[in-house]
Each structure stands twice: as structure tokens, then as C-alpha cells.
Amino acid sequence: MNNDLHFKDSSNSAYKEAFSLFDKRGKGTISRDCIGDLLRAVGQNPTLSEISEIEESIPEDIGFDTFLRVLNRPNGFRSVGDHADFIRGFQVFDKESTGLIGVGELRYILTNLGEKLSDDEVDELLKDINTKDGVVNYGG
Known part of the structure; x- marks a missing residue:
């Protein structure tokens, strides 16, 4: 070996x-x-x-x-992704191409789709993001 x-x-x-x-x-x-x-x-x-x-x-x-x-396994692990990857991910859910996604919709996505997060994990993620208008500006 x-x-x-x-x-x-x-x-x-x-x-x-x-x-x-x-x-x-x-x-x-x-x-x-x-x-x-x-x-x-x-x-x-x-x-x-x-x-x-x-x-x-x-x-x-x-x-x-x-x-x-x-x-160091042979196939490695998937990459975390870069900024553009995350933008493309958000755009899938932004039907009107506004650069905004509703906080409720984002919470639903993060807690119900793919690798699910807990509500506490989503709260931690959103704590430093301006959500006062009920939306997250993912575009900039």
C-alpha cells in the first residue's frame, strides 16, 4: 500500500x-x-x-x-462553490429576476430542500443580513 x-x-x-x-x-x-x-x-x-x-x-x-x-480520498469532495455559483442558485427561485428573494421562501428552501438546515441554523445565517423589508438581496 x-x-x-x-x-x-x-x-x-x-x-x-x-x-x-x-x-x-x-x-x-x-x-x-x-x-x-x-x-x-x-x-x-x-x-x-x-x-x-x-x-x-x-x-x-x-x-x-x-x-x-x-x-485525500480518490474522488475528493465537491467544492464549496464560488460567488457566481450561489447567485445562479438564487436565480432559480427568483422568477422575476429582481435580485431579491423573500425571507420566508429562503427559509423554506434552506429547511426543506437538499441538505436541510435547522431553523436555528437559518437564524444564524440570516442574523447579519438586512431582512427588514422581508427580502434578501442576493444580487449585491
């Missing part, structure tokens, strides 16, 4: 630091239940389906080397 891991980052110190933050017991291992959160903490964007698949393929407690193998 080839142990030469190709890191996505030239230094794995950030990965080690993130891993150690999730190592609550200080034993050099984390629970596989934390793998999705840890992957997101280091900038990956795994889907719930990918997380389930990963959790089924790894032991209950995993060490840093196993985490690196998951992180």
Missing part, C-alpha cells in the same frame, strides 16, 4: 490542529461521528450521503492517519 499521502495543503499542521480540537479525550483519536464536522472545519464540503458512506467504512475511533486518508 502506498503511504505517500498527497496533502491538499502544503503543510498538514492546520489539519493536525483541527484534529486535535476534535480529540476531546486527548488520546490521538476522534469518534467517527465527528468526521463530517472535522472535514467541514478544514474546508471540505461533504454531503450527508458522503458522510454516511465514510462513517460506514471507518472504525468507531479514528487516528490522524485515517483522517488524512479520508481527507
Whole structure:
């Protein structure tokens, strides 16, 4: 087996630091239940389906080397997307092309479609956005 891991980052110190933050017991291992959160903490964007698949393929407690193998899996993870990707996503729901989307509609989309968010997660997302007119200006 080839142990030469190709890191996505030239230094794995950030990965080690993130891993150690999730190592609550200080034993050099984390629970596989934390793998999705840890992957997101280091900038990956795994889907719930990918997380389930990963959790089924790894032991209950995993060490840093196993985490690196998951992180560097052959097919990788989908990218988070850039600004233009998010604009195109909003435009699907903006039938009148106004650059605005209703807060209620946005909440419905985020809590009912795709990778569903909780109401608390949506509240956190919207807390710094001007929604006083009942709409979110996604265009600018």
C-alpha cells in the first residue's frame, strides 16, 4: 500500500490542529461521528450521503492517519462553490429576476430542500443580513 499521502495543503499542521480540537479525550483519536464536522472545519464540503458512506467504512475511533486518508480520498469532495455559483442558485427561485428573494421562501428552501438546515441554523445565517423589508438581496 502506498503511504505517500498527497496533502491538499502544503503543510498538514492546520489539519493536525483541527484534529486535535476534535480529540476531546486527548488520546490521538476522534469518534467517527465527528468526521463530517472535522472535514467541514478544514474546508471540505461533504454531503450527508458522503458522510454516511465514510462513517460506514471507518472504525468507531479514528487516528490522524485515517483522517488524512479520508481527507485525500480518490474522488475528493465537491467544492464549496464560488460567488457566481450561489447567485445562479438564487436565480432559480427568483422568477422575476429582481435580485431579491423573500425571507420566508429562503427559509423554506434552506429547511426543506437538499441538505436541510435547522431553523436555528437559518437564524444564524440570516442574523447579519438586512431582512427588514422581508427580502434578501442576493444580487449585491
